[in-house]
Amino acid sequence: MTWVFIVTIGLLSVAGLLVLVRLILGRTTLDRIVAVDVFVTVIIAGTCAGMGWLQDGSNIALLAAFALLAFIGSVSAARLVEKKEPYR
Amino acid sequence: MSLLDVFSAVCLIGGALSCLLGAIGLLSFPDVLARLQAATKPQTLGLMLILIGTAVQLDFIYASGLILVALFQMLTAPVMAQLVGRAAYRADSIRRDTLVVDELGDRIERERRDR
Amino acid sequence: MTTTPMKRPSWTTWDAPAERWLLSGFCRDGKQRTVLLELAARIIFPTVLVLSIYLLFAGHDRAGGGFSGGLVAGQAFVLRYLAGGRMDDSAIVSMRPPVLIGMGLTIATTSAFLPLLFGGELLETAIYKFTAPPLGEIKFVTSVLLDSGVYLLIVGVVLDLLRTLGSGIEADVDAAERGQR
Amino acid sequence: MTERITRRGRLLRRLPMVAWLTLVWVMLWGTFDLGTLFFGLVVAVFVATLFPNPAIRTNIAVRPLRVLQLAGYLAWDLVISTGRVSWQAVTQGPNAPAGIVAVTLRTDSDHITAMVANALSLAPGKFVLQIDRANRICYVYSLGMRAADAESVRQEVLALERRVVRAVGSPAELVLVSGTEERA
Amino acid sequence: MTVLVALPVLLPLLAAGLSLALGRFADIQRALGLLVLGGIIVDAAVLLHVADRFGPVVLQMGAWPAPFGITLVADRLSALLLLISSVVTFAVLIYSIGQRITDYGRERSSTTFHPMYLMLCAGVSLAYLTGDLFNLFVAFEIMLSSSYVLITRRTTATRVRAGMTYVIVSLASSLLFITMIALVYASTGTVNLADLGEKVHQLPDGLQIALALLVVVVFGVKAAMVPLHFWLPDSYPTAPAPVTAVFAGLLTKVGIYALIRTQTLVFSHSESWNLMLGIALITMIVGALGALAQNDLNRLLSFLLVSHIGYMLFGLGVYDVIGLTGVILYVVHHITVQAALFLVSGLITRHTGTVALTRMGGLAKAAPMIAVLFALPALTLAGVPPFSGFVAKLALLQAGVGAGTWTAYAVTGGLVLTSLLTLYAMARVWTRAFWGQVKAPEQDPDPTDELVVGTATSNRPMVVASGVLVATSVVIALLAGPLAEVSGRAAEDLMHGETYRSAVLGGAVE
Amino acid sequence: MTINLTMAVVLAVLYSVGFYLLMQRSLMRILLGIVILGHGSNLLLQTAGGPPGRAPMLGSAQPEQMTDPLPQAMALTAIVITFALTTFLLALAYRSWTLLGHDEVRDDLEDRRIQRLERRLAESEEDGAEELEKEATQ
Amino acid sequence: MPLLAFVVVHLLVALALPFLARRSTRAAFLTAAVPPAAALLWVLAQAGPVLSGRTISETVEWAPLIGLQFAFRLDALALLMTVLVAGLGAVVLVYADSYFTRGGGDARRSAPLLLAFAGAMLGLIFSDDLITVYVFWELTTICSFLLVGQAGLSRESRRSALQALMITSLGGLVMLLGFVVLGETAGTYRISELAANPPGGAATAVAALLILVGAFTKSAQIPFHNWLPAAMVAPTPISAYLHAASMVKAGVFLVARLAPVFTDVPEWKLAAIAFGLVTMLVGGWRALHEYDLKKLLAYGTVSQLGFLMVLFGAGTHTGAMAGAAMLLAHGMFKATLFLVVGIIDHQAGTRDIRKLSGLGRELPWLAVIATLGVASMAGLPPMLGFIGKEAAFSAFLTGGRPDLLVDAVLVLGSMLTVAYSLRMLWGAFADKPELPRTKAKKPSPEALIPAALPALAGIVLGIGYPVADKLAGSYAEVFAPVADPYHLALWHGFNLPLLLSALAVTGGVALHLGRVQLTAARNKLPRPLDAQRGYERIMALLERVAVGVTGRLQVGSLPTYLGIVLLTMLAIPGSALLLRAAVPDDLRAYDNLLQIPLAVVVIVAAIAVLRSRRRLTAVLLVGVVGYGIGGLFIVDGGPDLALAQFLVETLTLVAFVFVLRRLPVRFTQSDTAKAWQVPKAVIAVAAGTFISLAAVIFSGARQAPPEASEAFIANAEKGAGATNVVNAIIVDFRAFDTVGEIAVLAIAATGVASLILASRHERRKRSTRVRSVPVKTPVKLQEEVRE
Ligand code: NA
């Protein structure tokens, strides 16, 4: 099973780095917000896979909390952009 | 490798691939709205697959938590998508040249003219 | 920053739900409302609170504790704020955040003194285990009292941040828009 | 509007929430024993009482079989759409076309609208960009569509609405969607 | 018995909590503060007595023996500083209560001032008492963060910059502190100070020296050691008098205390320690020159504060029993007198409506009480006998002369020069503000700003509180004998860390 | 026990970036610098405990496999403290904005005054005290 | 403990006097005269035993550990000084009542201060301990400052007071250093013990010179002399008492006191005599050209102090005899003359020689008194001054060639003395044909009698020279006994000293007669050195250095300050680490493969923060850094840590967004100093690298795994009831940290509230102010606004 986890986490790492590229390139703030959100998802996924790998459930609360709450940051940021940038 | 392991391997690798494809979409699509589609949703799928793949590998005491995580993710992801999309449209940070139809834009134009 | 107060186009408020989904004071800004978020918040808010209480009690044996619990609960309120504006009367027991903070601190410090009453040292912990037949073994560790103080305090802190950084700044923005800088 | 809500009625109304919260508690602990259940119930009641939700007029009738059906559909749609969007990402990339289509829903309640929007937004490719609750209009963004696809997008959304209403809609709403279905 | 060690920390925290919770009841807040701070004075006196008679009072929190749990230790040094600090905090509380009642009326409560002030006191107490490096960090944070709130409270456009300077520099030094803790832990695996005393010596010499110097830099920022002092004269003077008084009196001294504690208990010193003497000299001179360049009374006092930090560094640099005795005496004296001076400066600015010396005049005639209250601490600070500053300075001079190195002689000369410059600065304040034609009080330039009030109203609690501090400094001089004895024994303890170590580690370590 | 190179590089970058931002004028940048420095110091604290291992949860791993729990506890405290101070500094930035219309840390006026005095003294032959008095009465 | 009691009573009465002075200054001055008078009487009553060697000693311990004690001793020298200090003190205080305007501010201020000063002087002369000396020494300085400055109304009085303070304090501090050196070398601060066992060696010589600096400043020796003439702005009673009779004698007294200690230190003797001689000449010369009678007397005092310094500095038996006699004589005649000048000033309204004419006939009694004083000053028989001068000339006749040189200079100095004495008398009282006759009111007896008393004492002690001889001889016994001890007497026969005296008088008269030509000659002389200008230059320089240093260092720029902190860190611990430590050789690239992608994310995001122009972008990037760190925590095995990190990161992001609602979208780029970005970057990178390097080196130095953590793991379940060890630490092992940490949170939240809600209060305040009628009250607006 180990190699499965290695491949999984490897793919996720690549995904994370690609997301980072978008985060830096932008072009708009909303792109970055989306990128951050996706980045968080990748981390959750990676953590989850890591848990399976180590057969260790100690991070479960972390996942739950994160799945429920990570979007708060993005939502508030999105609202800011909505307010700040001028209407059409 | 048991059958369960194979299932879990498929889920895990599939999920990871989904995430990766989402990331590629995030890079390649033209504007926020499209990227939003490409990125957040495959991520959701990917995450769920990975959750399932992992849950199979873990004790039930933990697996139940993973199911919750999946539920939570399904609950929150669309909300985030809608808010970001709406913000993008309102902030006008979209590329109109790739929009083949824009009935929302048409209606807004109409209302503005009427006012 | 100094956007001239203009009449907002109607379409900015289309998203507002028809019904009242959240018990909140009021949303200052109608254009911020969205039915999706309010509905989600209605479900997520209590769920997050349950999660936070879980974290508070699970801390002894799993990841969690008063801190994480408090932070999670606090973010439940952040969500409420984002979805429905101020939440002054959203709870049966409504308390000013400073009072909550003060209570948390008081509980935490008092819990330090409690062991003295039982002949222990400051901040010493006692573990009580008992079995209630239908419920199974129940473990009670006195340090959960400290954890609860921490939990309350952190919730208070987040609420206070919402009161200040949230509503406070919002009020400033309003005042600025009314040209009353 | 100002109907008097009895204490019993209020409690009853909270029951689904309490059940959900208890479930969450139990799943978090992962131990399905009486103790966990008991404390879960205590916590759920505590939370639901301390932070009550306002009463809503609409009745939500849950039809488990239909809900499962909906879930299955959504899961399948999720997989398929992911594949399609990924394909677009790789092939069309920066030039992928898209459109925004106005869809007038047949039902008129917050929660159905929200659920349709949520369900639609779950899978890649489409999502609700803007809702006009007063006029029951959803503005749906659809990735990869051509100008001619507008009508089919509308139909897809309405079909989804039907599935949702079947799963959780009130009888009245059920009538609404099925009525249109016959006409279509 | 040992619980007495924790009271100076826990009681103010508890009171702060209650004060926050009971934010609407002004009288309860006041009573709570006075009660607790008054109680700490008694507690500290008892601790000092016990520590002096029977050795350090050690409290292992949670009954976990050191180095596992957190240990609180009241030895002679900490108890002595605690005692004097609590007198200052008590007096300053009276002062600010008086000021608030005059300015806002009796009914006005505050959810900020009282809780924050109590927190500050808790932080200061904890810094003195803790025997744990990380807990010391926590103590610093309690102390500093409450000080941030106090210094930015009711900040105005003219003062907000100063608040930012203070907060940012302090934050930066806090981050260096935590970095330092990480390095200490990385190399030794412990954060208990007594335990560190043993473990650090197992490190290679170079690392010991580097670590010791890093600690100097970290605490040097808080202690306002030149060249890490620049923030102080830019920020302290902009807080209202009672706040500045307690900042100037206590916060820098806590930095000095931390330096003394760590450098004696944890590190041993080689020739590189001579560096401290150089720093001391520069600190003295730069501070004193800075004071001479000022026209703003509070800034002048702030520069003098920096300058006199040099005295304390000097004693620490000499690093023998008499030198440390001198430092301890000097810290005790300086806490009181610097606080007193800032309180009186508050009275002066209230009376004149300005902080600019050249715009004051004739105060000796117009406000003789203020004149007396200023003159005594001014002379004390200048080290004029028979006041407390002289006693401490004498011990330092003896240390410098006894050290027998040219560096020490040079710094001793610098100390004498600084004394003269201090006297000059004070005399200039006197000639500018207290002599000359009586000038009419100026109008309050900014009513929202508490810094300069200009009401010309004297208030009995404020005068009494200033008087209490001035009197305390006189009493310190009167009790110089016993005080010097205790300080001497404390210095003896510091030079030979075994007392502290065995009291803390006891039988816990084999 | 030695920290590995990857972590060393991460630490170097975090601290460098943090320090650089700290030395800027914009309060918001300074604040971000402090947050990054906070991340750096927390990471340093955690890595000070030793190389990665299993979570220190009894029963889920052998004690020898566990990472050192003490630095974690300390880092946790540090995280919370940094957060608290970050919010405070944010509020300060906001206050500065409302009071001054910008969120920059500009130079101290009184110090500037003395620098002007210093330059003038260097040019003229006058007594500093008199100059001070002159300026104050202006 | 009578000695201590007298000192304390002086100070206590002085403390009480302001209250009395508020009612009546007359009562205050007369009350103030009582303690010195009592002290004088008591001390005189002890004269018998004391002069026969049975001294009275008292010791009060203060802080023995650092050698602080009050040790008092009444011996012949102290007795002699008591006559000056207490006797003249009582006289001056009585005189002061007539001098000052009754009930005036100066009177109210001066009465207590003069008495306090008398107490301090008494303490000083009774001292048998170096530190005790210093304590009272500085007290006299402070009293002098306050007395000279008075209300500080004129710029001149402020400057003069400050000058006196600065110069004497400088000397005092140097002297203290000398005391400490001496005390630490000898192991005692007791003067009598030091005199009994004089220490030797280089340290003692250094101490001697340092102490002399103190003596020189206080006793106005060249080049520190100028504060004394400047201090003449003080009211005349103060000049008479402080700056003629008592305080300025402190330096001379100290030399007299310590001469036995330093008999074997040649530098002491040399310096005292050399400076004393120069001072005597310069003072006398300057006095010859003054028109202001007070200034004239002041320079005369300077000259006489130089004379005394020579006599006591010589450290011989005869020198001591002469010194004691001159000390007494000078106190008497100078007090008389100052009081006389005070009366002239008071009654005639001027004390300028160029304006006074015919006062001798106007105020004949005053002229008589003045003549008595001048006679003693000029050293005419049978005055005490004559006896002293005779002894002085004798003191240097027995030695070798250098001594003869000293004698020659002394004669020269005495000529000047005679000359300015005549100038004084002539200037004050003579008829000057070119001037109109000065009008003057008759002085009251209350003014005249105090002036007359010391004048009479001068002649009484001259004629009754055995008393003076007994006094002086008793002091001189401390010096090595000589075979044929000198005795003070009016007549020693025709001998060299008598001839020299005659020479001095003749020369002096000649100088006075040729005063016009002398002044003309002086005006032609170049004036290379002026002590007053020198002092002013030094103070201006100090000012300039202060402003210069402060202006350059205290730049007021926060980035600079932070940069300096970092540079200090690099310079001090950084260099120590580089020089003394080596990088461990067991470096690994990574411990867990997962660290690498996370590290890349963190690094890239952190660097990207630097480039971002938009605030929100920067915030998001920092968020990513935080999430990345959280990931690293997970990899490291810290789920609690990661959980907290993630939650805090989200909350931080939200908080930032809240605030960004009102801030501009982009960073404002008003940073003009673009040139500084590179240095900043260099410093930042160096500091960051240092910390990283330190982390590697320090973590490589650890010998053993931490005991505490092992104990935590072992005890968590049983002791703390937790299987999560981190949680056990947080709520149990180190719960106290947690309590502190939540305190910080509470503080921060409160602080945020106080900052953010401030603007709301201001708005409310403004709106209430608009509505309410503006009422001017000293109390700030009392309103329901809560903080
Ligand atoms: Na979708």
Ligand code: NA
């Ligand atoms: Na004001």
